[in-house]
Amino acid sequence: MPEQLLQQIVNGLLIGFMYSLIAIGLTLIWGVMNIVNFAHGEFLMIGMFTSFWLFTMYGLDPLFSIPICFLLLFLMGMFIYRFIVSKVMKGPMLAQLVVTFGIGIFLSNLAVYLWTPDFRLIPPTILQGTWEFGELNLSIPKTVASIGSIITSLCLFLFLRKSKTGKAILATEMDREAALLMGINTERINSLSFGIGAALVGVAGAFLSTYYYIYPQVGGLFGLIAFSIVALGGFGSIEGAFIAGILVGLAQTLGGFFFDPAYKYAIVFMIYLITIWIRPQGLLGW
């Protein structure tokens, strides 16, 4: 019994790190331009399909397609910001909420149109199998994805704290007006953040594609969970989203293990509701 418990904690962490990686891109966009990107799950799906097609057509292992996913999604994010999202930034709040829904519906059905609604899986790659430590089984692709999540989050963190552009992003996030007065081109920062946010979820997609099936609607639940994670962690807080992701992963797994698996996502949403009731700005929000 303690072995299963340990196993469950480990599994919770593994899925939690994945959630974190998906959520940090979302929180960046949210924090910088105060927009909820409801198409985030579909960005994830595009990342997964990119990785799938690179493998199918060129035999490229998902691990090596990460930079391509990053770049492609970065460009896609910039494009979407430049031609769609930037146009609603000054519009009513409802338009901001709805526009990304439209993009999401469009993208997932574009995927149906181009690639059919079939389910796909990338066959065994260099990242396959399990490490066994006594009773504990550690899935190799999930572990690698978790390490990747930590590294990526760390890179983002350093980028935001150390580089000039990063500091400009943070400044914009804290106070847009002040940033504008300081001579920061906030429009450029916006499109850059949107691009980076999309690129991060592209990386998540590449990692996820090593062990999860791929189909046009795959982003749905992942996206939904990511929204709660971001709101749980607090507006635009990278650290908050990272921690909240892990918490949600653990809550979901242990909740499913000890209570009823049928309720495990309900438990996640419940935790979110209770948290914002007590602390409306989220765990690390301000």
Add this chain to the structure above:
Amino acid sequence: MKNLSPKTITVGLVVLALLLIFPMVVTQIFPLQIMILVFMYAMLGVAWNIMGGYAGMFSFGQAAFFGIGAYTSSFLLMTFHVNPWIGLIAGGVVAALVAAAIGYPCSNLRGHYFAIASIAFAEIVRVHFNNWTLMNAAEGISLPMLDESFVNFMFHTSKVPYYYIMLAFLILALIVCYFVATSKMGYYFRAIKESHDVAEVLGVNVVRYRLVAIMISAFLSAMAGTFYAQYVLYIDPESVMLLAISVQIVLLSMLGGAGSVMGPVIGAAVLIPIAEVTRVWLGHRGTGVDMLIYGFLITIISVYQPQGVWGLLSRIGNRIK
């Protein structure tokens, strides 16, 4: 909102007259089905509008109220043989109470936090119904087939009675919305929407008025839910509590023009026929083209026409005048 001008009243009456004779002119079932759906979604949109368009709470969880309405009346009918018309009221009351219970803790949430909280709430409700044995869990409720009559709220051979009932519901919702919009409460709602804090400073009891808006909205949505159950005669959590329904409601309200009484009706009248007709014409090819167009439309409209079709009509009207 000003008092209704004679011209507006004339237009309203002409449209109403056209809608009343519609089932006599068009005897085919497909247009009737579409119109019934248009009315139903228009009513859901109007209900959303009271809460979202006027009071600024952008709920993405309306399907929960819709589903609670459908489940309450169906459960009462199935288990205790309660007349669906009583179930209709009961469903509304239950939904309003649930709305109050969940709305109270959420009453100081703003913007995105509220939107996401509403999604979370609706998902919890859906999962719970999906596992609630008393409500037949995932198996859903097949309504007992009663004799065809108005009293039983069930008609087997014709869609026309459903058409008129739903039209009446919609008109009721519009009247409620109109009174809310033009009453003192409507001003408070808009004050809250403009700025939570300013409204509070001005002495508006923000929590109370937000709760009132949520409860009215929930009651009307639940009525539409009961209608759905009586119309389709089978409900399960997958068909009445899905996030997609909530999203549809927000999209059409926004498209028509949130914050105007007629906005959601216009939105439903544009979106629902598009969705149904594209499904019938293109859907059987299994390519997703219908939804592709739909998503594209939403995106374009939010970018170029964020005030919705109603806003566009008003502007054209003003320019010509």
Add this chain to the structure above:
Amino acid sequence: MKAKSWITICLSMSLLLMFSAPVLAQGVIKIGGVYPLSGNIASTGLDCKRGVDLAVDIINGKYGKDLDLPMAKTGGLPNLGGAKLEVVYADTKGEPKNGMSETERLITQEKVVAIIGAYQSSVTKTASQATERLKVPYVCSDSSSPTLTERNFKYFFRVSPHDAIFARDWFQFLKDVEKKTGKKIATVAILYENTEFGSNVGKYARKYAEEFGYKVVADISYAANATDVTSEVGNLIKSKPDVLMHASYITDAILFTKTFKEMGFAPKGILTMAGYIEPGYLPAVKADGSNIIVRSTFALDLGKKKPLVTKVSQLFKKKYGIDMSENAARSFMAPFVLADAFNRAKSTNSEAVVKALLETNIPGSQVIYPWKGIKFDPQSHQNIYAQGGLVQVQNQQYVTVWPFASAAKDVVWPFPGWKGRK
């Protein structure tokens, strides 16, 4: 203001005029096919549609006279002046509301005289309520919820077996396997996705477990679109069942297979349903699917004992370039049942067709499943000869392993575990 008024009025007017009258063709009998042709499970719906299309081609005599299937020899319906069958399809998107409205539209506007299809049981429920109200026969051969034939509808008939039969088969198989190997099986775990389909299977599995004398050590339901199922599998491992019984759709089948392997969950047998036999399953999991046992009404290897199956599946492959799947094969039979009934009734009048359907007696030789034939129960209208079978994944093929009498190969039992697979 003026313009707004006019636009509003024009909008309402155009809605009035938008629709035109349908065109009726001569010498053609139209039936309605209601399937999920877009949305999440569109690939399944398209698969069913292939089976129906092939059946209609055969009925209309496109493939000559050497097939021993109803109407194949005559080409068209002889008693109705050689009338041909035509299917008008409608897309439900998998939503019950559309199942109802599309059925009504097909009947009243497209003038179809019978309905087939729906696939998802929840959609079949509303669609068959519509046919019941409009008094039009409905022959279903692809929905498996037991509740459908518990309603005793007058116009609804089901050709294929339902989930209660399948669940019973699981336990009957366990009894047979115990006898064969001489080793006792004591405990089972029941795992099911929590929509209409899965929870019904769960209900019947619990019932039969008691009846057959097995102890249920785990009873787990989960959401089919789960992002991660390790906690479910953790519970399974903890309960140490002899046999796992799993009712799933395809996505969760894929995810569970991978998670079983990853966490090393290997009971003596894995008995499954639906998702594990979808055409997308094996290509997705490859060797990890080996030795899993699935309920099935159809397998290509039935051809060894029934040449008709080989002939039909070859036609299928020629027409579409892919193997005939279980879904396509299940949907395949409904048009034949209807054509046969129309022909005997010498009419498409609903009451006459229902009467003919009740007298249906298609021999086993004219059916592509291992059944004694097709004959409907006078009360429930369930095909009394419908039964399931079990297939096992061996060398990337579904091979029939049970009932032992019609098995193409021996069953691999117990489950050999996950090690040593590529």
